[in-house]
Amino acid sequence: MTTEREIVIELNQVEKSFGEQKVLDGVTLQVKAGTTTVIVGASGQGKSVILKHMLGLMKPDAGEVRVFGEDLSRANKHKLRQIRSYFGVLFQNVALFDSMSVYDNVALPLRERTHDNEAEIRDNVEEKLALMGLEGHGNKFPAQLSGGMQKRVGLARALVLNPKVVFFDEPTTGLDVSKSNEIYRLFFETQARLNYTAVIVSHDVPKIFKLSDYVALMAEGQLQGCMSPEAFQLSDNPLIRSFVTETMGPIYSSETEESLLYETL
Ligand SMILES: Nc1ncnc2c1ncn2[C@@H]1O[C@H](COP(=O)(O)OP(=O)(O)OP(=O)(O)O)[C@@H](O)[C@H]1O
Numbered sequence: 001m002t003t004e005r006e007i008v009i010e011l012n013q014v015e016k017s018f019g020e021q022k023v024l025d026g027v028t029l030q031v032k033a034g035t036t037t038v039i040v041g042a043s044g045q046g047k048s049v050i051l052k053h054m055l056g057l058m059k060p061d062a063g064e065v066r067v068f069g070e071d072l073s074r075a076n077k078h079k080l081r082q083i084r085s086y087f088g089v090l091f092q093n094v095a096l097f098d099s100m101s102v103y104d105n106v107a108l109p110l111r112e113r114t115h116d117n118e119a120e121i122r123d124n125v126e127e128k129l130a131l132m133g134l135e136g137h138g139n140k141f142p143a144q145l146s147g148g149m150q151k152r153v154g155l156a157r158a159l160v161l162n163p164k165v166v167f168f169d170e171p172t173t174g175l176d177v178s179k180s181n182e183i184y185r186l187f188f189e190t191q192a193r194l195n196y197t198a199v200i201v202s203h204d205v206p207k208i209f210k211l212s213d214y215v216a217l218m219a220e221g222q223l224q225g226c227m228s229p230e231a232f233q234l235s236d237n238p239l240i241r242s243f244v245t246e247t248m249g250p251i252y253s254s255e256t257e258e259s260l261l262y263e264t265l
Helices: 047-054 077-084 102-113 118-131 147-159 177-194 207-211 229-233 238-248 255-263
Strands: 007-018 021-032 036-040 062-067 087-091 165-169 197-201 214-219 222-227
Touching: 007 047, 007 197, 021 047, 021 197, 021 222, 036 047, 036 207, 047 062, 047 165, 047 197, 087 147, 102 118, 102 147, 118 147, 118 177, 147 177, 177 207, 207 229, 214 229, 214 238, 222 229, 222 238, 229 238
Parallel strands: 036 197, 036 214, 087 165, 165 197
Antiparallel strands: 007 021, 007 062, 214 222
């Protein structure tokens, strides 16, 4: 059992280069169980590369990535598979299989990774589809669904193994405001219900701050800060200040103005 204080993901001085380009230059982060950590930052700074390291899809050139205490670089295939079975993933392009029904898309991780029988699979898939407000849509194919519904199917699939950690990489890309709010509402409700740890990469500032326990800025090859959204918005770190100013407008200094800043959330 995880406790609130357990560190489920730990990056220690992670470095990664692609050719001459050093993308991660000493990234350090601790993600605690049951919390939501949001990684923000300009395009091309390495946010997705960080997620890929957490998922064990990329290996660091230096430093270590620990998940549930295991150093991913040293984990054998069996261990890596076991660790990945604790993960759910919702990436921006959702990646549903067009030739499979909604039901089969959501059932896929259960068929691939568990020995559940069809009755157990049906109960679980129907429960997750209902959580997403997708009852009665199981027989449809992805092409018959709106973009928002496709994302909800993706979220149902990400949650079907009852993961301990769910990774979201720009989960609302391509959605209008009301559909992206719907995804965030579903995230919020399912996290409260299933109690998973969430790591989210998002450009949805400041909206995403409402959902986060911790915010970190990826800039200049490192994660700057990892602090509450309130502390983040008032941070003295020049890189964070400039990000906040660019994405939210000028930072205020007097108490009255600070409270105005919070009201924009
Ligand atoms: N497999 C790879 N091979 C070579 N370069 C890569 C690879 N993966 C990422 N990069 C480079 O690393 C840099 C960071 O990419 P990444 O996708 O992590 O950025 P990001 O912060 O997630 O950007 P965005 O917000 O636009 O999604 C980019 O310059 C990208 O081209």
